[in-house]
Amino acid sequence: MSPAKPLTGPRGSFRRALSILARRRLARFGAAAIAVLLWLGTFADFFAADLPIIGVHHGETFFFANVTEPATLVVETEEEKRTSYEFALWPPVHHGPYVETDQRLKPPNREHPFGTDARGRDVFAQVVHGARTVLGLAFVCVALLVVLGTLAGALAGYFGGLLDLIVARLVETLTAFPAVVLVLAILALVARPSVAALVIALSLTRWTEVTRLVRAEVIRVSTQDYILAARALGASPLRILARHVFPNARAQAIVAGTFALSSTILVEASCDFLGFGLPSSAPTWGKVMAGLRDDGHAWWLFAFPGAVLFVTVISQNLLGEALRDALDPHRSVAAGHERDDDNAHRAAAENSSSSERESAIFQAAPRV
């Protein structure tokens, strides 16, 4: 390995964790894969769309028609699509995720690299546009559940007592149910399925892990002397929570959030596959895979979205695990490298028992 850059930030801090992460190959792979997926999802219209990126139609030039979708350009047949432009710069795949064609259940070919589903829609377009739906949904859910879970965990852990009892039992109860069953049960409670209901249901199934980890960390942190010192200084409970407890438990929330991201995506895909997932026309990987239930031979309906789902979940778990290790101040992570810098410095300071050495440290500002 090339000479490692020095680690920055206090042990267990987020800043330090990032510099440790940058050294780990699997973590880098995970981060890169997620970045690619986010990029695909964000710019899905540039990979697969019914309209060209730049098109000259009856002498009029349209820029980014794939995004703006002007009404005059929308045509009925494939033939028209090909012939109605004087000039056109197309995305790699000339099909959006919504338009149905008569090319039903076609295996992968030049026109449709991932094949088509039972209604003649392009699978590649659905996978790419699905990344946007799936990741967007998951990020919203995770943002919600991390806030909810951290709040519940921090309050329960710090104040203890009855509040802690209630939160802890609730977490245990919810953890006992399989997530998909729980989502189904929560969705059954609402009159009409909606995106909001799905988001809330997914969040409610996964906040427990965040709460569990944050609560345990808060309980550990609360016994530290610096909390007692803050109380002796007259700091209010709110100040202690915000300045002392939360910053030390934040790492746990981040780690739990990363894992929640992959599990939310997985649960959401399961729900879509079973047919009670996202109640909108937006494409998702689970919905494409659900096509396999009627047409078992159409392997491409499963293989491509499945592979993308697999890579997504694996990458997020790799990143989550690396993050967990890197944020753990008690675990020696980046093997030899971490010991090089601050441990050696501290050991030197500790071991030099001669008062001469100690005073040298005080007098001459130490250069580490």
Place this chain on the structure above:
Amino acid sequence: MKPLVQTEKLGKYYPRGGGLFTRGTFTRAVDGVDLTVGTGETVGLVGESGSGKSTLGRLILRLVEPSFGRVTFDGHEITSLSARELQPLRRRMQIIFQDPYSSLNPRMTVRDILAEPLRIHKLTARGSEEEGRIVELLKRVGMRPEILDRYPHEFSGGQRQRIGIARSLAVQPDFIVCDEPVSALDVSIQAQIVNLLLDLQEELGVAYLFISHDLRVVEHISHRVVVLYAGHVVEEASAERLYRGAVHPYTRTLLAAVPGNEAARRALPVLADATSPARVAEEDGCPYFPRCPSGKVGTCDVTMPEMSAAADDTTHRFACHFPETR
């Protein structure tokens, strides 16, 4: 000397055992302690592990709520005050901890750590005034201002202890509970920290309750020494008198255990059996009776000895039915 801190029959019982339907017992961590610390005075508090030293220190600061008894600070009865009423007094009493690794928040820079007390009590305006005060605090504990933006993990144990002391000095307290402040440090650094505490007392007139199990350090720093056993004060006297002529068998055993005190050890009639358990809470009698080499059945196991003063020195008090002769 004007009393600054006074406790009256102060106690803390922790419930122990007991289920939904059964009644548990209590651990008597601190059991009716009368203690006085004068202005600018250092009182050493010694005793073995589990004798209630730290709990007593925390009770006085109301970091632990007492089960009974009173604490008076500079004439204010503080045991019944609400958190809001206690706030102005928080400025005047502080604490220094044993473990220099858990006493500083690892996520805060030295600057943040030292700014916090100033901000809580709005002692300085933010900005250059605050900065100046922080630098002054660092200098006072013998550290250079260049370290302001470093994190606690970048320092050694002794350096961290200095930062902890600076934090407690920020509010200019009259009284500091030093909860074994040097026990976790190297011997050479111990001396530096002890000398720092002594210098600060000389400059600022701050009073200390110096908790320790190291009798030599306590002798060096304290004006008076209080010996705690199983939550009870068993003997108190001026440092000089206690180290020369303790009369309570427990104190004598403690002193004999100090390395180098061979003479004291030979003078003991029988060495106490330190393996026998301390008295169970519900039993009457002297808490030290099960271990005491000079305890007598019929007296010591039935009645709790009262505090009594020595004939020649009323500040030397002890709780023993059969004190050793000086």
